[in-house]
Amino acid sequence: MDAAKAKEEAAGLRQELLYHNKKYYTEDAPEIEDYEYDRLYRRLEELEEEFPELITPDSPTQKVGAKGMNLFTPVAHTVPLESLQDSFSEEEIADFDRRVRSVVQNPIYIVEPKFDGLSVALEYRNGVYERGSTRGDGLVGEDVTENIRTIRSVPQKLKESPDFLEVRGEVYMAHSVFEELCAQLELNQEKPFKNPRNAAAGSLRQKDPRIAAKRKLDLFIFNVQQIQGTELSYHDEALEYLKKLGFPVTPFYRKCETLEQVLQAVREIGEMRGSLEYSIDGAVIKVNSFSQRQALGSTSKFPKWAQAFKYPPEEKPTKLLNIEINVGRTGVLTPTGLFEPVTLAGTTVSRATLHNQDFITEKDIRIGDTVILRKAGDIIPEVVSVVSHESDSKPYQIPQICPSCGSPAVRDDNEAATRCTNTECPAQLLRHLIHFTSRDAMDMDGLGPAVLEQLVKNQLISSPADLYFLSMEKVRELERMGEKSAQNMEAAIKRSKQNDLYRLIYALGIPHVGLKAAKLLAGHFHSMVRILEAAEEELAAIEGFGPIMAKSVRAYFDLEGTAHLLSRLQEAGVNMAAQNAVEDLRLAGKTFVLTGTLPTLTRQEAGELVERFGGKTSSSVSKKTSYVIAGEEAGSKLVKAQQLNVPVLSEAEFLAMLEESVTEE
Structure with missing residues (x-):
């Protein structure tokens, strides 16, 4: 190889290795296997040995690891x-x-x-x-x-x-x-x-x-x-x-x-x-x-x-006997390959995830194929490549029916996963319950993952709506569930019935609808009935919403399972109307970012105040930010605000601003 080509290859290798160094050492998020990294590293070493003039002070061959993220001293x-x-x-x-x-x-x-x-x-x-x-x-x-x-x-x-x-x-x-x-x-x-x-x-x-x-x-x-x-x-x-x-x-x-x-x-x-x-x-x-x-x-x-x-990753050929579809706790249909048993890295392997439809299509994996298996990082079995197809094989497609509940399963345009559409699908029940009871959703204190798992395991609930019809006598019989714990649970469930509409919308777990989008829906329509009647075009027209969320919301509320769930929640007396509608527009046109620990308000409470008076909250600081409200231990957001000359308010100054706005009016 001549010096010019060696220089070009070495520069490319340095750039690639430095990138992977950062992903591995600094971000703890590697994108390639160690063995592939080592192969690139060895090639750069060979070039630098043959052409010593190519060695640079920043070459990965001259350094150990990578610098940290400056999170610590x-x-x-x-x-x-x-x-x-x-x-x-x-x-x-x-x-x-x-x-x-x-x-x-x-x-x-x-x-x-x-x-x-x-x-x-x-x-x-x-x-x-x-x-x-x-x-x-x-x-x-x-x-x-x-x-x-x-x-x-x-x-x-x-x-x-x-x-x-x-x-x-x-x-x-x-x-x-x-x-x-x-x-x-x-x-x-x-x-x-x-x-x-x-x-x-x-x-x-x-x-x-x-x-x-x-x-x-x-x-x-x-x-x-x-x-x-x-x-x-x-x-x-x-x-x-x-x-x-x-x-x-x-x-x-x-x-x-x-x-x-x-x-x-x-x-x-x-x-x-x-x-x-x-x-x-x-x-x-x-x-x-x-x-x-x-x-x-x-x-x-x-x-x-x-x-x-x-040690090099051990790779061996085997036959793909079948593909099994499992429904994860988030409703994702995951294909798992069933193989003729083969020994890899000291253990017998007969199963390996095939990830999603894109992975299957890219490698053209078909039932009956002879494939190469290895263990990624000597832990997780994976298909490396297909060696051959059987003569009568056909391309594999993940079914459009959920194997757990029989409901339609759809692939979202914005992700590789195929997901069950049934909000009451047994396979994803626990995940739904954890989200439904979480702090930002219905905020049922005392109903953590372990308690919910007990309720599901003992067949006391099979839907979020069942929480409102729980038999407290049966709850008290559960292991490690004392009288006081049962009373606290009952009180938390009762309190949650009075939550604002946006909390219920967020608790439903509608794909692509986070807390902010839930607040936009509640603030625009003020009631669950009006949301149910809204056309996709009307949803998309909400400022800050957009076509993807609109399509997802409309699809969710069109499901038969959703109608059943809402009917039972209404029967239980759960609030279906907005309570904290915008009182006035004194903060209209202003965007606030909250950071640090405030003296008396939680960040959520401060954010609700901003939105109640027509303002907006954002999670990141930019030139368009009107104010940053900062408490103790404010971090990078405060630094960025100072760099961009964005006004910084204390909690007291923010509350005073609200009072001044009223006086001016």
């Missing part, structure tokens, strides 16, 4: 948290062994798993946990002390304490915890994490430690970074010492004297990865002796005394 690492040189073949491991033996005699190696999580450093002074930080770019990370403190396996005080100790480890999320979290996020209509590594990273970098605590994170410690008051000479000695102090250390490792023993240990770890409750993406080979490590030294980025071996 920066922490400068006294001892850099180095990355590892990757290898992808046994020949490359042999090359590493030759390089080590050219510098030191008779090295002993420790081979251990390479965990796929978030790398952190923990500091202890006189045995007491003092600070925790992320790796960041290896030189500067982020202070996540309180979030790490919530991890139960992290010792807060060591059994026998050196004067100072800094250890390095990997925060991870167990596979069972990951599955539980994704199910809950889906139930709340939130985007689930792509894999456990992203879930762990995203959880550890929450600003509220209580959220991190709920995510049930764990960690393994695998290195001593610094120690004062105790002398250690070998890595295996350090691991046993850390275990004695109370740390959860690398659960298994192999001590190897020869290259063949190293290769065998790497193979053994590879064979067990599919049966582990946590993710590993490789094995790490380390020189055991600290004095030999010192003699070997490091490059600007990697230690010369250690190397990682990355």
Whole structure:
């Protein structure tokens, strides 16, 4: 390859790798598999080795990780948290062994798993946990002390304490915890994490430690970074010492004297990865002796005394026997492939999601096909490609009938999912109930997901309307449901009957209709009867609405299930009219953004005041924003308002503005 073509390819690779670095390290939202990233990275390394003049200071090959999101205080690492040189073949491991033996005699190696999580450093002074930080770019990370403190396996005080100790480890999320979290996020209509590594990273970098605590994170410690008051000479000695102090250390490792023993240990770890409750993406080979490590030294980025071996994703052919349609808690029809069983990454796989119609059409997946399966991130089975079709096969289409309730299933123009249209579909009942009772909807305090799940499980409710006809005697018989809890539930359900119309509209869960759109509907029509009578064109003409929402609203209210639900809600005495109609237009033409914690009003209450007097609220600050109402701990919205010279009001100044407007009139 000539220099010009090499320069062009290297520039493209740098740009692509930097983009994926940001998605992986900073945003915890990778778009490609690790193995594909490693392939791109290796190609850039080859080009820079052949053409050294192409190396730039910002090249991914010259950096470790990526900078953080500045959500936390920066922490400068006294001892850099180095990355590892990757290898992808046994020949490359042999090359590493030759390089080590050219510098030191008779090295002993420790081979251990390479965990796929978030790398952190923990500091202890006189045995007491003092600070925790992320790796960041290896030189500067982020202070996540309180979030790490919530991890139960992290010792807060060591059994026998050196004067100072800094250890390095990997925060991870167990596979069972990951599955539980994704199910809950889906139930709340939130985007689930792509894999456990992203879930762990995203959880550890929450600003509220209580959220991190709920995510049930764990960690393994695998290195001593610094120690004062105790002398250690070998890595295996350090691991046993850390275990004695109370740390959860690398659960298994192999001590190897020869290259063949190293290769065998790497193979053994590879064979067990599919049966582990946590993710590993490789094995790490380390020189055991600290004095030999010192003699070997490091490059600007990697230690010369250690190397990682990355396992390639295992791919195998199998036959697609059938496609099963499952209805998720959000009403989405998800196709699942049923395959002839095949062993992948140590486990038997016979099922894999086919995602949606677009995925099936793009790969032209048909029943009877021979396909290539692999485990994405060694966890989730997926179809990579189709090898061949059977002679009489036909393209597959997801049915337009919900298999759970028999209602029509439609694909929205704006998303890939095919969704059941029945608001009372049994498969999506729990999700509907959680949304219906939520704070911004009917606000039924005491009816959280766990309680609702109990009510459904005991067949006490099969529709949101059933909440208003509950037998409190039967509720009191439920497990962990005391008299006081039952009374609170009954009172919350009764109170909700008096809610404003917009809350009921929002609670119905109409596709594309959020809280703001619900308020627009209630403010324009003032009653449920008028909304039911409105034509699509009339709905679309509402300022701030639009054709997509109008079509969705009209389609929802045309459903037979919706009519039945509203009829029962009306029978229960639920309010069907707007209460907080616009009183006057003193704030007409003005747009407000709310941020921070206000002294006496919630942000929702302040927003309702704005709208009651003809103003609008927005979630983002722009040049068109009239005012920002800021409370304590106001964040980026306040900063942006100051940058754009948007007037900033306190709660008191906002209330005074309302009074002044009345006086002026």
